Amino acid sequence: MTDTAAQPAFDRRLIPPMLLGSILNPVNSTIIAVALVPIGVALGAPPAETAWLVSALYLATALGQPVVGRLIDLFGPRRLFLIGTSLVGVAGIVGALAPGIGVLVAARVLLGFGTCAGYPAAMALLRSEAQRTGRDSPGTVLTALAVANQTIAVIGPLLGGLLIGVGGWRSVFLVNVPLAAAAFLLGVLRLPTQPHHAVESRARLDLPGMGLFAVMLVALLLFLMNLRLSSWYLVVITVAAGAAFALRELRTRDPFIDLQVLGGNLPLVTTYLRALVSFTVTYAFLYGFTQWTEQGFGLTPFEAGLVQIPMFVVGMAVSAITGRRRGVRGTLLLGAVGQIAGCGLMLLLTGTSPVWMLLLLAVVFGIPQGATTLALQNAVYHQADPERMGSSAGLLRTFGYLGSMVAAAMTAASFGQEATTPGMHHLARLMLGAGVLFLLLTVADRSLRRQPAAVTA
Template identity: 35%
Template sequence: MPRRYVAVIALGTLLNPLNSSMIAVALVSLQHAFGVGFGTASWLVSGFYLAACVGQPLMGRVADRFGPRRVYCLGLAVVCVASALAPFAPGFGVVLGCRILQAVGTSAAFPAGLALIRRATGTGAPPAGALGTIAVANSASAGFGPVLGGFLVAFAGWPGIFLVNVPLTLVTLVLALKVLPPDEPVTAARAGLVRLLDPLGILLFSGTLVGLLGFLLALPHHPLWMLLPLVAVCAVGLVWWELRTPTPFLDVRGFARSPALTGVLGQQAAIQLVFYGVFYGLPMWLEESRHYSTEQAGLLMLPIAALGVLVTPVAARLVGRFGPRLPLLLGSVGLLAGSLLVFTLHDATPAVGILGVAAVLGLPNGLNNMGLQAALYSAAPPDGTGMAAGLFQTARYVGAILSTALIGLVLEPPSASGLHRIATVMSVFAALLVVAAITTRRRAPAAG
């Protein structure tokens, strides 16, 4: 596969993790600019997550039906417009609307990109080199997004984190139109857009997911118990409808026939729950309990992002030679080791000890990301790669939000004992992931 082809896809896929992480350092500026409290400003984060959770599988479905190149380019255009408009917003609500549009637009790149790779390589083994490039781009943009965001806010204020997307999306869009092969023309049979997209299925899926995630986000402070009946009704209705409609948005029967794909999505959610348990929980403990500054806490967390990026090429070679099972096994063992090492952190632990724990937790990040992407590629049906990739990203957000809810429940107030309670949950899930990696049937090695 041509390197420029993969590079263009990777450029688009980094937009989602970049914009989901840059916002963290701009929240205070946005609060002051629009005179809102932290609870209101935090909807710029929660709203992005919720929109992306629904947007990823939706964009994947549209890519499968109407062409991944079209959807990839459309997503870039949406991000460009939303990012250009946000700095001129007259009020906070408009900024929030632009963030939601950003989430939907950036949700197109990964599922459409994976569908483009599938179209270029056929139904053979997953191309480890291409998937490794995408994994590095995603890990680097997520890990270093706050650093870039801090620089942009310092020099351009909060509008900087929006405006940086304009040249990036324009360049990527031009390259995509030049490099990516065109889609087949939409036939008359595909022109029934509303019927093929299953709007009722999308509505029920969105209701289930938004209700569940809204409940989890509110759980630590003000549980919204009334959301649970809504989730139950939407979930039951979703399964009932999808089993009966000829063109389901969520192929329930397909999941029943493909336990491998279901397993990959479950592994993704569990791995992200464990990873974000420390990624979110450790900085809170460092700043609130150990009284490190934000900059110092960020430096102590740096090994998690840096080693995850550095290990990814090694993981790609392992996938190319052995398939996804070995990287996932090594990554799960690393997560378990790191989770157990969190128990060694106390109020008197020196910085070098904290850096050591962060390093151990960073190593499995690259292994798991690469192994999961390769496993997804192997398990996804060729004509449903976009939808499967979208659900894969949704599972990532579900795991992250579950982790956020867990931290809110057990790390208030931040203390070493609270951190150890989080480590207990992390260790249990990491042990289950080790068992899952051992018992998973071996898949074919990936293509180079």
């Protein structure tokens, strides 16, 4: 007891920049959901074109997260955090002044790269604080990080609806300026100039590995966004780049992604696969269902945002409760069952359904929203190599964004030119299949039964 009391405590001054930096990505991921229709009307762009506003951010973020995470592992979080938040502010201005859909897409790409640093930096700081203090970081901090991200993800559509009602669709880009300024200031004042775990030798960056990874991922995501036989060459590029990437990483002394370690860590690989299928369901609901509530059900952007409030409330409650439980297996099972139940309820909705059914659906989806994000994050925290926590956390986000790209492809294939009720039902059936796969991956993973308990104090 005395020895524990004598140990240094977690530096809670780090929490505000950690939280604000980590939410820059989810706020931009979800705030755009209710702006797609207004942007399309204002710029004369059909859903097939406005979908690029979603895909562009995820393409940039899926590529940038592990790269920036690796840079954080090598050089510490402060510099990358400040560069990233600066890019977010610039992207907000570019988007607010954009004359057409092309510039808007470019702004979303810039936002994607700019928001890459927040989450890996937060996870790296948690791990470095654990090493500095000699004990695990408080579980309440991990819970706060997960709750902040899922909260902003859920209230993003409501915030977007409010901003559009006050200042038009351009305000969903302009809001990034004050958010980025606040995050940058907090980073300057509170982030350590050097990581607590000093890197003995700053190894040479694996630029060829990063380049091959970029080619592989971009080709794969472009194929997912354009699932046609004419896009077969993208599959060839993906496979070729993937093979070259694997060969490079297995032979170099300091790989960008240590495939030997990753390949020997089956629990972590399975966690990444769960993230992919879980986020497929989450983002298909977020974007597909939201578009249907506006076009197929007739709600305004603000009303579509209001429908999401029950998911926010339930998600908060579920995170607070499950964050105190031992292990993650039960939480993941709860999330899987919640996703399956929500998809089943979506199949019952029509354009004439009562509003309370929409609210009930939001309540049901609040369960996996609150359960899976925290459980996946805790799993990575315990399963990953501490020296590669930044890149491991970045890869978790990358697999999540792969799921979002699959969701975007599913949504585009289901809706076509308009978000109709039959299209929404088709999307729900695809989501149901992903939900069942998530459940099977969780039930079959015996390593979850040995998952360490989260520290709660």
